């Protein structure tokens with residue numbers, strides 16, 4: 001049962017079809033305060049069309065609204081405020097959750113179509129930085145949300161495993177590297193070499209030439225160059241995998257930039273045939289209206305990041321026939337994606353309309369951007385390990401008899417880090433603070449996890465038997481019910497706006513509403529309504545668990 005849908009239907013009839021249903025749905029608001037009802041319809045826009053005052057229109061609509069699901073309808077200040085019939089509605093929504101369980105909230109806007117999601121995509125031989133954390137957790141959440149919204153997600157890790165930096169790395173390794181050290185701490189060692197290269201190259205500019213030569217060798221498939229590159233790549237992936245394992249993230253494809261090396265000639269030839277390529281200072285570019293031209297080939301004949309993304313887009317369309325294709329990449333690459341999409345448009349590919357850059361803000365340290373060049377970065381693996389250690393310490397103090405402590409500590413520690421990111425609208429910059437991330441109260445992952453565990457324990461203590469029955473919910477439960485009703489719509493909005501923070505904020509609100517109820521109602525009192533109250537607790541548990549799952553966070557039963 002979709003209560004908003006019901007409101008749309010009766011409004012549509014009351015207005016004799018003067019506004020279409022999609023429009024009506026978008027106009028319905030959620031009132032700020034409970035005393036204003038559960039849904040509100042503003043009449044200001046209609047006032048212009050109907051040439052009547054909003055107040056008069058609201059009154060007229062109110063008189064014509066009629067459905068057993070509404071307890072009361074009021075016209076106030078140009079709004080139609082609707083109060084749902086609490087009993088009927090509670091019973092419907094609780095029964096729905098009891099029967100659908102974790103499937104509750106599923107919306108089929110994706111119609112089983114494929115959505116490719118390019119996320120995480122770290123650069124090999126460089127640390128997996130806090131910046132990549134954002135792409136990783138946002139992308140993973142969007143993959144889970146899109147599945148719930150009826151899409152088939154394909155998770156792609158477009159590794160940065162090609163480019164001139166590998167020439168630099170080979171030079172640095174051959175001059176100053178040590179095999180054993182690289183094997184022991186691959187990323188740290190390779191980063192050190194990379195930083196050293198930049199320091200030395202400032203004193204000795206010829207190093208840059210050497211690096212260019214080695215990159216050329218790599219592009220020409222020289223044996224030594226390839227085997228070093230492959231080794232750096234393998235060691236890096238091994239290390240990134242530790243982070244993915246901690247976070248419980250899997251990819252369908254690890255095709256990075258290098259995979260497209262032999263697929264770029266075709267792009268260049270196509271662009272030539274379509275007469276889209278132009279020469280500019282010896283380089284080959286595609287000019288684009290109102291934007292700088294897209295660089296396809298450098299003067300020395302080597303290809304670029306954009307060329308590889310063009311080849312990758314075509315490959316993905318041919319392989320997966322995606323309806324949508326998301327790129328979860330920081331704001332600073334906005335121009336790059338605009339150019340790539342514009343070139344595909346010029347090539348006449350209608351499917352490029354499904355391509356979407358999903359940008360996000362930076363992680364700042366003391367208000368400044370964190371950079372890898374200087375070697376000063378916070379390593380994500382270390383942050384996760386710190387968070388897990390802190391969670392374990394907390395468990396040992398507060399709940400020393402808990403089973404599976406290590407596993408629960410991993411769930412809480414990673415949950416804290418993931419939630420700290422996802423509770424922010426992705427476009428906002430986030431100040432990096434280990435301390436804030438690890439707070440286990442306030443707007444945090446552990447707070448929601450804790451609320452979920454509290455619900456789980458109530459169900460055990462109260463010996464809850466999931467039974468579907470006619471439920472008479474107390475007024476005190478209404479704030480919870482109205483949140484439960486909203487879940488499917490939140491899922492839909494998170495999908496449509498590519499915005500996991502909608503779900504993060506939602507689970508916080510649901511947890512708060514539940515904890516307030518818990519503080520004022522004796523849930524486990526032995527009276528007739530006990531099983532009904534437990535049905536409510538069960539519903540909250542299911543939805544908290546599912547909300548956290550959509551964010552990529554596990555919810556332990558006990559903590």
Ligand SMILES: NC(=[NH2+])NCCC[C@H](N)C(=O)O
Pocket residue numbers: 118121122123158159160309312327329
């Ligand atoms: N298809 C893409 N360009 N994906 C994003 C790649 C991100 C790039 N490796 C970086 O760290 O900046």
